[in-house]
Amino acid sequence: MTNLLGHQSLADRRRPVSERIWSVYWPLIVLITCITVIGIVALWSVAGGSFAPYAERQTIRFLFGMGLLFAVSAMPIRFWLTMAYPAYVLAILALVAVPLVGYEVGGAKRWINVGGFSVQSSELMKVAIVLALARYYQMLPHKLVSHPLWIILPLGLIVAPVVFVMKQPDLGTAILFATVGLTMMFLAGVSWIYWIVMAVGGIVAAPYAWDGLRDYQKERVLIFFDPERDPLGAGYHIMQSKIALGSGGLSGRGLMQGTQSQLNFLPEKHTDFLFAVYAEEAGFVGSISLLGLYLITVLVLMSMGLRCKSQFARLLAAGAAIALAVYTTVNIAMVIGVLPVVGAPLPLFSYGGTAMLTTMFLLGLAMSAYVNRDETFRS
């Protein structure tokens, strides 16, 4: 049977590219197109009913990203298996290089903001960490999954990039790496004992960590969780964002009619806070529909993972699903004032080129897993 499977997968790999492209999971393509189109309409409205400058460019990026998604899913999945570790090493090197390069160039270059290197390197890692962990658990015999030694290794893979992005400092991305990484380990089957120990340890350690903070740090944390303590500073965004959402009501004010967003009370309204603009203009009906679309997309990605035979493919799809879920949750939670402002865009929705490409790349990997769901890597 092993041979038979091997044979089958060989045949699979010989499938022409055109056939592989046609065998993608179309419902996913439809879902992400819907989300992006809603985002483009919101961007059109933010610019006062104009395609320039945001909507136009976002459309081009989406088309480009869609091309990338298809390209990634059309590559043989073995290619991604082979590339997993090299990509991770490359991403780590890029993260290490950021402080060095940044230091040498001094204040001057940062001002022009030519490269945006710090963004690029952590974007690369968003893809690489999913690949590397999936590759790791593909290789690891299942009996060793809960062995302490074989837990330390993937933990290291997760902790290293978390530490680097925390230094930048980019809390949003650090949360993403940690959550995606740990959830992938959970899915890979790491024993419950570890999760219980971690949860208990976290609860016990929290008060000590709090005592270790300086006063100004405590104040900052308090403002994070209760922005109204500082209405002109950190709390400003959140208050304005909540007013925008609330004044949208059940059915919204209509396109271009959101007074909050149109009158510039909202900061970063085309990027991290675009959801607030949309929610004001489209109301609860619009915002809950968008939230539902995201949830369905995440669940669809997960179900694609369930249909895969290899651990690698399963974890690729799961990794993409979790990344999408974490960013969506963190962004919306931040906009509605449940979480502190950490700087996380809403995937596919917020204006931004690199984030769009990263998301599409991850979705392409999930699609590749789906297209090659019968591959077992045993031949």
Add this chain to the structure above:
Amino acid sequence: MAVKIPGSGHLRGRFTRRMFMVGLGQTALMGVLGARLYQLQVSEASRYRRLAEKNRIGIQMFAPTRGRILDRNGVALAANREIRRLVIIPDLAGNLDEMLDLLSRIVSISPERLDAVLRLAKSQNNRIPIHVKSGLSWEEMARINVMMPQLSGVETQYGFTRLYPHGADFGHLTGYVGAVERFEIDGDPVLHLPGMLVGKAGVERGFEKRLRGRGGNVKVEIDSKGHILRTIDKTEQIAGSDIALSIDSRLQRRAMHRLKREKRASVVAMDVKSGQILVMASNPSFDPQRIASGISLADWNQLLTEPGNPLTNRAIRGQYPPGSTFKMVTALAALEAGVIDEKKKSYCGGSYRFADHTYRCWKSSGHRDVDLHKALRESCDVFFYDAARKTGITALSAMARRLGFGQTFDCGLPDQKPGLIPDQDWKIARFNRGWLDGETVLAGIGQGYVLTTPLQLAVMTARIATGRKIVPMMVKADYTAERDLSEPLGLNENHLRLVRNGMFASVNEAGGTGSNAQLAFSDIMIAGKTGTSQVARSASNGHDRRLKWEERNHALFVSYFPHDAPRYAVAVIVDHGGSGGRSAAPLARDVMTDLVQLDPLKTPSNGPGNLTGDQLGEGEPA
């Protein structure tokens, strides 16, 4: 799928179970978000809508005016230019065509601009202000203000641009401002305002907090149409403070002019008592105005890659081997260690042998019998090779740090380089190899690993001249005679006298290497020391004029004057200038001549601070 791969079914089952848990967890999380959205948008909607619409409280922030940067005499080195803009809010304007027609009769507006305004008004929300004209003159402003009662929906707004009136002469000192970037946001809400500028380099960055000021805000009630109903609360913005630097702009300009005769060079002049920096010039330089008014990427890249790095302030970021200017450090360390004294003589036959190596003196025929006085005067290398080796690197590096090397100074100039004062620990950390005594020999004449900046050389000179721990200062008001916090260095006064006399001899006695620095004023005597430091190990000694420019030696000169009652210290480095005596000393002399003529420390009462009496009283030309 009849046969199961051992374990794989179990694995897949577990994956499926756990995936269900994660999926459920995610659904629950999104459910919470959905519930919160319901609460905000449906349950509490009326409350928020009231906040937003009926009596919405708008908070408008106003940027503070940025403080100016002045020189010690009040000349503006960085100032603000107010820009006045005319905007119109179509929603409040009533009939827009009529209003624009009326406006264009008051101020001139190009037909294209009028078309653009009308087009924008049709295509976007009519509550967004549309920019009609910028750069209004005072006259136009006044005319609009007179007509204001008849103009509805018209507003004039103020903004600022930064002005650097003196171009490249002060580029390194003032630095420049630019738009706020994400990493610069420090919790101050004014940074979020459009058009806000922050310091990116030089004093603009070093004193950012003092220059910026505090933003003001107005809380107003706005109705659903965006009309302001009343002002609830107002906090005035507090303008940033002006900063008066210790720099003398007349001297700085003359120094920059003089430096242009060299390809790359820098000079620092300092008040030896207060540490106030009077001149800090570095050539090549750049025009901060060009950067602050928006430089194209191509031009910027050109500035970044241009040979000579015009963006680099060599006075604080140029790290050079100090060469013979370091010999005062060696002398003081050796005197303190007791390995030399006033009378102790060495014999210089043109070279020094130690541990199978031959270290040459610059004078290959040798200096014969040399004591400390003669060694400083004629810059004999052999004397200091021997003194350094006997003193040892630990005491030598400690003395160098005491005199101001190997450190940066907290004086409001960002991006200083610390230079390098090597010792045993450093060598091990850097190369994982032990220190060699031969390296001490080289360090004794300021070669080998030793690196210093022009600013540090000026500090050393001031410290030797006063015997006190002088630290550089950029701001005039930070020093008064009553607030003099400098402590004594704890050096033996007799040792200092010997070194100062050696420096005096180097300039004024026959055979001295620094005679080119003598001033034309017979009553002002200076003390100084030349330095000629090797760039790289090249076959020849680096003096040769036929060498390629980049291979020539760096030329250095440090000095203080008047010798009997020191007031000013000057440090000069000419990159690849060939020889300290030939190219750095004359440059220092020209800067010192300007110092004598303009005498920036002269008190209005012409007290004892007055350098020269009456014959040079014409010192206020600019």
